[in-house]
Structure formats: structure tokens, C-alpha cells
């Protein structure tokens with residue numbers, strides 16, 4: 001009862017962060033260690049590095065030629081060269097010359113050689129001739145010419161690198177040039193990562209029914225590394241209070257911070273917060289429930305100044321809340337300055353400018369569609385960016401929900417819908433913020449529309465040709481609208497026109513051209529061996545199944561081309577499962593394969609992949625709609641070339657498509 005109430009009293013994002021930071025303050029690096037030069041990459045310097053030596057350590061020649069006294073060359077020309085006596089000694093690389101360049105003399109010197117006493121310039125060998133034992137100088141040189149004086153790059157005692165700098169290859173090279181073979185850096189904060197849940201299995205293990213792979217552990221471990229921490233992977237713990245408690249105690253002993261994921265909302269297995277309550281030392285739980293989407297069940301806690309965080313189990317929620325609340329703390333413990341923080345506390349992204357994105361050229365973007373938000377929570381919307389014909393950015397919400405494992409990896413950025421705003425209109429402008437680690441870049445080809453494995457074949461071939469592309473999956477109708485608005489180069493569509501009984505062509509209009517794609521055979525899918533379908537004619541089998549009370553179907557979403565096919569076959573019949581509307585061919589395949597439904601309509605490819613029975617109905621055309629205005633772009637031309645190539649057609653046929 002208590003837990004429910006606490007969870008219901010969600011706190012504002014900024015208030016949650018304030019409590020968390022206050023409990024951990026002051027945030028300072030966890031310690032210092034000395035590491036060898038070869039292990040410094042990515043580490044943060046914990047000392048100001050002053051050079052123990054001059055660089056270069058001697059007056060160095062920058063040319064192959066002759067060390068001279070500049071005034072001996074004044075007035076020299078090809079017609080009237082200055083004659084100098086060539087000294088017997090030549091400067092040897094890596095050695096100090098013994099002789100002195102007296103007036104009227106020259107000493108041969110290589111690039112990088114030590115300038116001998118007496119000389120104050122070097123004449124390039126190209127500007128000299130040898131004659132007997134003499135050097136004829138054909139061009140005058142000013143004093144200092146072609147010489148780098150000792151200590152002019154780095155002077156002995158000069159501070160070249162400062163504490164809190166992150167060491168990249170640029171800095172490590174400088175350390176080497178000063179002769180430093182080891183350096184003091186901040187310790188990486190150790191961050192223990194525990195996954196919890198009876199349904200979680202490690203990648204590589206067989207995936208039983210109802211189980212999912214532990215993706216949070218890996219993305220969190222690598223995100224910890226990216227923030228400058230050292231992950232301490234603690235594996236997967238069952239939903240059992242004693243087991244979670246034991247794992248938590250081990251983690252607290254081994255690390256500077258502990259991250260758990262899952263088990264923080266309201267299900268019977270959501271016991272992690274209770275275990276925290278019973279296990280942590282003061283101050284314990286600071287916030288459980290934050291007015292954020294995604295991320296509401298987030299639990300921020302501290303045990304004696306060690307941060308303990310239960311991230312929501314859903315992958316998008318987990319990584320979003322990690323970057324919002326946890327990554328800045330890891331960076332502070334690692335000695336990495338907050339980008340743009342200027343020492344202040346982390347500003348809410350709702351109020352901070354979209355700096356990173358602006359630097360990359362995407363700042364404000366237009367929404368192509370209206371959006372509803374809950375209003376009561378600050379909502380973060382992951383987007384993919386494209387550009388309209390006028391070069392203005394357009395932000396397509398990814399819309400896969402917090403459970404998605406791909407949304408974060410596909411996002412070019414995100415925008416914030418502040419608490420209290422319930423609706424954004426199509427055409428509204430939003431500020432795009434960068435997604436940690438993503439570097440949105442312009443691509444050669446943007447395809448918006450329905451996704452199909454055939455497109456994977458095409459875009460894969462383009463990629464091998466060096467043509468980059470981006471596919472934004474919004475369905476056929478969304479694709480057609482996007483190409484009409486000039487927001488993409490091409491749209492993959494399969495739109496059925498009931499009036500003409502044909503695909504795609506009836507939907508073309510001014511400024512659009514249709515490029516012939518391929519066919520996908522649609523039909524009834526069922527579990528192989530089911531006598532109600534096996535060996536029968538599709539329409540008749542469906543008609544009969546629809547009258548059989550024990551048979552369960554699965555439907556497609558309204559507006560999809562396949563739904564029209566369902567309705568044609570079923571007429572007025574409403575068999576059990578009619579109201580269940582899956583939104584993809586793959587979902588139909590999964591439902592039938594796993595026995596949640598006995599039949600559905602999908603493309604042959606899906607039946608093949610899942611070993612389902614298949615009764616053909618008709619061929620659906622998947623074509624590309626091209627914006628005429630963009631037909632000349634190299635990406636579009638390459639796409640059309642690929643579509644027309646016999647090799648591609650063969651590859652499509654090999655995947656069960658009709659090309």
C-alpha cells in the first residue's frame with residue numbers, strides 16, 4: 001500500500017534530479033592512478049603536465065642543405081652566386097656537430113640535424129652548386145631561415161596539458177614528445193550493473209518461450225564506458241527478494257555506483273525498490289516515480305553517497321533515464337566536465353538550448369504529423385530527421401514505444417514536450433536535441449514508407465556502392481504523404497485501390513512517378529498440418545473457418561492493404577479474434593506460429609520463414625514512388641539502377657519475392 005502511494009506521487013524531473021545531486025554532493029573524481037602511456041587513451045588527466053624538456057631540444061634544421069651565416073649569402077643570385085668553403089665535417093643525424101661555421105664557410109646538414117655553432121641559417125640544397133671544394137649559394141637566406149630554435153614548440157617547464165583534459169590521440173602524442181612514459185589520471189568510477197527478471201536470458205543462450213535477451217546490461221555497460229566509467233557486469237538476478245538483496249550488497253561492495261534495471265513499477269515481480277528500501281543505508285530512496293515519458297518508474301536512491309538507481313526495464317526508458325540522470329554523475333565522478341555546464345548543475349533539456357544538434361546543422365525541425373502527449377509528464381520524443389525540398393529539417397517521431405530496443409539506435413535526436421502540453425500540430429516546430437553518441441548526418445537517399453525485406457536488399461546493395469540511405473518506416477500511406485510533401489526521395493508503397501482492383505498506380509499524381517518494384521504473394525497462413533486449411537482453396541477454407549466457433553483468427557490494422565483483403569474474404573462474418581488487429585505481416589506470423597490464432601493473412605515470405613502453411617490469395621505490388629523533383633539526385637538514380645538490374649531481381653526472387 002505504502003509503495004503504491006509513493007509511486008503515485010511522481011515528482012517533477014528537475015526536482016528528482018535536484019534531490020539526487022544533493023544526496024551525492026559534492027561530486028568529485030573518485031581517485032587518481034598512474035598509468036603507462038600506452039593505456040592513457042580516453043582517460044582524464046589528473047595533473048597539469050609541464051614539459052621536462054625543450055621540444056625541440058636543440059636548434060634544428062628544417063631542410064637538407066648547408067648551415068651558413070646568413071650575411072654570407074646576401075646578394076647571391078644564380079648569375080652571381082656567393083662562394084663558401086665547404087667544411088669537411090657534415091652534420092650527422094642524432095649527433096652534435098663538433099666544428100664551427102666560421103665566416104665564409106658552410107657545413108652540410110640534413111633535415112632534423114643539429115645546427116652547428118656559428119651558423120644562423122640553412123640554405124636548401126636546391127639553391128646551391130658544388131664546385132671543387134666550394135659551395136656556390138645561388139639565393140640569399142635571412143637569419144633564422146629553415147631553423148627551428150630549441151624550445152620554440154614546447155619550452156621546458158611549460159604546462160602543455162591540463163588536469164581534466166580527456167586524452168585523445170592528439171594529447172597522447174604530445175606526452176610522448178615530452179618523454180612522459182606514464183601519467184596520473186583519474187580513476188574510472190566503477191559502476192555495477194544488475195539485470196533483474198525471471199524472463200531475462202543472456203545473449204548467446206537459447207531463447208525460451210516468453211523470454212527476452214538481456215539488452216540493458218550491454219547497452220548500459222557500454223554507455224558507462226562512454227561516460228568515462230568502468231562497468232562491473234553483475235549478470236542477471238531472479239525476481240526473488242533474497243537473491244536481489246544479495247546481488248545488491250555484492251554490487252555495493254564492489255562499485256562506486258549501482259544500476260539495476262527492471263522491477264520498479266507495479267507488477268508482482270517489481271520488487272527491486274522494496275529491496276532497496278530494506279537494504280540501503282541513509283539517505284536511501286530519493287525519488288520513485290518521475291513525471292517523465294519514457295521513464296516514469298525510475299527510482300533514484302543513494303546509500304551513504306553511493307548512487308543506486310533502478311532504471312525502468314523497458315530498454316528505451318532505461319537508456320533515456322540513464323543519459324538524463326546517471327551519465328552526468330558518472331562523468332563528474334570520472335572528472336569529465338559536463339558539456340556546456342560551466343560548472344552549474346545540469347539544466348533541464350526542456351530549457352537548455354539544442355546545442356549539440358545545432359552544431360551539426362539540425363536545430364529546429366517541423367513535425368510532419370500531429371502528436372498527442374499525456375500532459376502530466378515531460379515527454380521525450382525520439383525522431384529521425386529528413387529534409388524537405390527547401391532544405392528545412394523534418395522530424396519523424398519513431399513511435400515504437402518504451403519497450404523498443406531499436407528506437408534509441410535509430411534516433412537522430414529527440415525533442416521535449418513539456419509537462420502540461422497535450423497536443424502538437426502537424427507543421428509545429430520543435431527544438432531537436434542530440435541523442436548521446438549519435439551523429440546525425442545527411443544521407444544520399446531517404447526512403448519513407450512501408451518496410452519490406454526487398455528494400456533491405458536494395459539499400460544493402462546501395463550501401464556497398466557507398467551510397468548511404470535512411471529508411472523511415474511509417475506505412476504506405478505515410479510514405480505517399482511524405483513524398484508528396486517533398487520530404488523524401490522515394491516511398492515504398494503497397495496501396496490497393498478497390499475501384500480499379502490495382503496497386504499503387506491509381507495513387508500517383510503530378511510530380512510523382514512510379515518505379516516498378518516487385519510482387520509479394522499474400523495468402524492465408526496457418527500452422528502446417530491443420531486439416532481445416534491444409535490442401536484447400538483459400539477463400540473456401542476461410543469461409544468455413546469463419547463459421548467454426550473454435551477457430552480463432554488474427555486481423556490486420558484498418559487502413560492496411562491486407563485489411564481490405566480480409567474484409568473481402570470475410571464479408572459480414574465476424575469470427576473470434578476479428579477485433580485483434582496486428583500491425584505487420586510478422587505479427588500475424590508470430591500469432592499463428594505461437595497458437596494465439598489459427599489463421600491470418602500475410603505474405604508468403606513470413607510463412608516460409610516460420611514454417612507455416614500457406615494458401616495463396618493474390619499478389620500485392622510493392623513499388624517505389626519517386627518525387628520527380630528529386631529524380632536527378634545521385635541516390636535516386638542509383639536506386640533506380642538497382643531496381644532495374646537483373647542481379648537485384650534474382651536476389652529478390654531468392655527471398656521469395658516476385659521480381
Ligand SMILES: Nc1nc2c(c(=O)[nH]1)N[C@H]1C(S)=C(S)[C@@H](COP(=O)(O)OP(=O)(O)OC[C@H]3O[C@@H](n4cnc5c(N)ncnc54)[C@H](O)[C@@H]3O)O[C@H]1N2
Pocket residue numbers: 195196197199200212213214215216217261262263264265266267270294295296297311312313314315317402403
Ligand atoms: N500498472 C502499471 N504498470 C506499469 C506502469 C504503471 O505505472 N502502472 N508503468 C509502465 C512503465 S511507464 C514502464 S517504463 C514499465 C517499467 O516497468 P519496470 O521498470 O518494473 O520493468 P519490468 O516490469 O521488470 O520490465 C519491463 C519490460 O522491460 C523488459 N526488461 C527488463 N529487464 C530487461 C533487460 N535487462 N533487458 C531487456 N529488457 C528488459 C521486461 O522484460 C519487460 O518487457 O512498466 C509499465 N507498467
Ligand code: MOO
Pocket residue numbers: 292293294295296297312314317402403
Ligand atoms: O514511462 Mo515508461 O518509461 O514510458 O515506458
